Amino acid sequence: MVRVFAGHAFATPELLAQALTHRSAGSPHNERLEFLGDALVNQFIAEALYRRWPKADEGALTRARAELVRESALASIARMLDLGAHLRLGPGEMKTGGQRRDSILADALEALVAAIYLDAGFEACRAVVLPWFAPLMAALPPPHKVGKDAKTRLQEWLQARQHPLPVYTLLHESGEDHARTFRVSCTLAVPALQTEGEGSSRRAAEQQAAEAALSQIEDA
Template structure:
């Protein structure tokens, strides 16, 4: 009854529970067929949980997260929380070799229990048990990083900080040819980080080194004070082009006279075809319109858009 209370399900058929807890080393009526069934139910329920919970994650990332949640290590950790090892039915050989602590046996037994609950009370009962076991896990995991290896996480972290990718070098190999251990160096030059990892293959050594490097990089950014942002001094004079300036005491120009605009920092008339020609603005006491002869002369020349008036016009 203790295990059933922890699972949240009371079996109507006690023989299903007994079979789910029985390893093949114990008897011929073991749990491997129930494990096959429970594995499929587990994948279906976890997929449904992820689909409902993470609405903005695409199919690829959902598959990655699900694979991580239903893998042997995850099931083993759940089995340990349930203290499943004390309920196993193992053969004498497995008992002596510590089979009740073996992750593969505990993970397979948990899947067999899911299959047994399905046969005992249907899919909804199995779903409720699995949901109760997995929701606390989902509350603590980050779907963006769950299931990604250390090299991928390190690369993504450095790219987010606009830092060059790490360098991996084989420093040494140890052991016989059939049982070598690789020592790998991981460098992040910009942060002066150098760490070493080892593994039974080059890839395993790189993963071990990347994990240490990621921890070092994250610590470096936590300790590093925020660099104040340098601001460029604003220029004292703003160059404004084409903005008309108002001349004080100037009389209103007649509708048929051209308008003269003065750009800040420039002496050109707006629309003039020759750069550098000075513009003389009319003074307050000059209000007479240009004579017909001056107008005819201005039209016969290069047709400037804006003309200036003078006292002799």
């Protein structure tokens, strides 16, 4: 019997069944497969990034890989594959919506990767898995920006040119406690520039103002 799932025809459907079984539903469950799948995903992504960015340093490659293999990214791929609808969960997990939880979806995706590998081998597994990550990889910023927030990137840009650091000033704060809005300015001495940002927290507003400043100085 062969079962096709997520672009792979399983010669051993028992592997697929195990990959889709959460420990709350009994044994054999997917935790051992998850362990193996985690290593495989990291290797596939590391190799893909190494080839994609031949001039990127280790730090940029490491940050990019972390972005692509983080729990929320894996869960988004699992949703794309409609993995949650096929999971076997115990009654408690079903009742609390476990089939929609990022942690359970991400773990199941890793288990699925391992199941494909054990069923068909390394090359076949990589050929199936890497296309899942293609949209996320295409959306990555340039190597020098990946994994760094706007305030960090702005500070590094200024420090590299020995310019004074930016000054962030709270301009306005409004709204009820559960729905606050903050407006912040970001002022640069060199180049002379002031931008503003707004967000649900002061930090978010500062990030938006820093992003606006970066957009202006990098486009100049």
